[in-house]
Amino acid sequence: MKYEIKCVGVLTSGGDAPGMNAAIRAVTRTAIFNGIRVKAIYRGYKGLITNEIVEFQTQNVSNIIQQGGTILKTARCMEFMTPEGRKLAYENMRNAEIDALVVIGGDGTFTGARIFAQEFNVPIIGLPGTIDNDLSGTDTTIGYDTALNTIIQSVDKIRDTATSHERLFFIEVMGRDAGFLALNSALASGAEAAIIPERETQVDQLEELIRNGFRKSKNSSIVIVAESEITGGANGLAKRMREEHPEYDVRVTILGHIQRGGSPTAQDRILASRMGVAAIDALMDEQRSIMIGVVNDEIVHVPFTKAIKDDKPVNAGLLGVLQILSI
Numbered sequence: 001m002k003y004e005i006k007c008v009g010v011l012t013s014g015g016d017a018p019g020m021n022a023a024i025r026a027v028t029r030t031a032i033f034n035g036i037r038v039k040a041i042y043r044g045y046k047g048l049i050t051n052e053i054v055e056f057q058t059q060n061v062s063n064i065i066q067q068g069g070t071i072l073k074t075a076r077c078m079e080f081m082t083p084e085g086r087k088l089a090y091e092n093m094r095n096a097e098i099d100a101l102v103v104i105g106g107d108g109t110f111t112g113a114r115i116f117a118q119e120f121n122v123p124i125i126g127l128p129g130t131i132d133n134d135l136s137g138t139d140t141t142i143g144y145d146t147a148l149n150t151i152i153q154s155v156d157k158i159r160d161t162a163t164s165h166e167r168l169f170f171i172e173v174m175g176r177d178a179g180f181l182a183l184n185s186a187l188a189s190g191a192e193a194a195i196i197p198e199r200e201t202q203v204d205q206l207e208e209l210i211r212n213g214f215r216k217s218k219n220s221s222i223v224i225v226a227e228s229e230i231t232g233g234a235n236g237l238a239k240r241m242r243e244e245h246p247e248y249d250v251r252v253t254i255l256g257h258i259q260r261g262g263s264p265t266a267q268d269r270i271l272a273s274r275m276g277v278a279a280i281d282a283l284m285d286e287q288r289s290i291m292i293g294v295v296n297d298e299i300v301h302v303p304f305t306k307a308i309k310d311d312k313p314v315n316a317g318l319l320g321v322l323q324i325l326s327i
């Protein structure tokens with residue numbers, strides 16, 4: 001006989017990402033459509049521990065598909081990393097009559113979910129919500145496309161002033177330790193180069209590229225740098241460039257948290273909606289400890305252990321494309 005799920009809890013955890021609200025909406029409505037009650041948990045795992053749990057009806061998720069951020073708030077919760085914290089979370093969950101969880105977040109969220117599911121035999125399904133796109137087993141994550149679009153809009157604006165002043169700009173983008181945002185935003189914004197942690201920084205090659213650019217027709221250059229200790233960040237590269245080439249007028253822009261905000265793109269809204277429906281379907285189908293992913297436009301189920309493996313490769317071929325197009 002199937003394990004019957006009468007009530008599902010939904011939470012967002014870790015860094016917020018545009019499209020999380022669309023995912024909350026899809027999870028809530030699909031559950032209710034299937035006769036399952038929904039309890040919203042505020043502030044991620046912290047809200048499970050502090051008992052911030054509220055029953056949701058369909059109207060609680062009206063008018064949110066277009067909103068950035070997360071209506072459930074989010075947090076990175078240290079207490080959930082302790083056995084005592086998780087025990088409290090489980091007790092509150094059971095008192096609230098929650099049988100299963102849908103957790104929306106990134107690798108930290110799924111690491112916590114995996115341990116919690118194992119310790120207390122809780123059915124948990126994850127939805128990949130992160131601008132970093134760094135989860136394995138899925139082509140893309142909720143929020144990534146919106147962040148990419150935010151970045152290229154900003155770079156377009158910086159290019160205006162870079163061209164007017166004939167400057168070299170190092171623009172730092174987020175991604176934690178992954179270069180997806182940097183590489184793809186560089187391609188989409190027509191940047192001269194992308195410096196990403198997955199590839200050793202070829203500063204000499206970079207100089208060569210920029211020198212050639214300036215020598216030829218270009219009067220400005222844009223280099224997108226992924227935040228990371230490995231790349232040295234935009235400030236690190238700019239410092240080196242200023243020391244070695246004082247003739248360049250170098251500027252740095254760190255885009256920062258602007259990349260996490262804004263109304264989700266159509267692509268992120270559609271992705272989040274599909275994944276939200278797939279999460280409830282998976283729970284009803286007795287799937288456990290998996291992340292919903294999308295591969296070649298098909299929904300897939302990815303074990304948490306694989307999703308958090310930290311081995312998602314960037315498409316190295318894109319670096320070649322970037323190089324060709326930046327001559």
Ligand code: F6P
Nearest residue numbers: 015106130131132174175176260
């Ligand atoms: O994981 C999302 C992300 O925005 C990363 O790209 C970035 O390194 C980090 O979160 C920033 O975290 P915080 O908002 O805590 O400063």
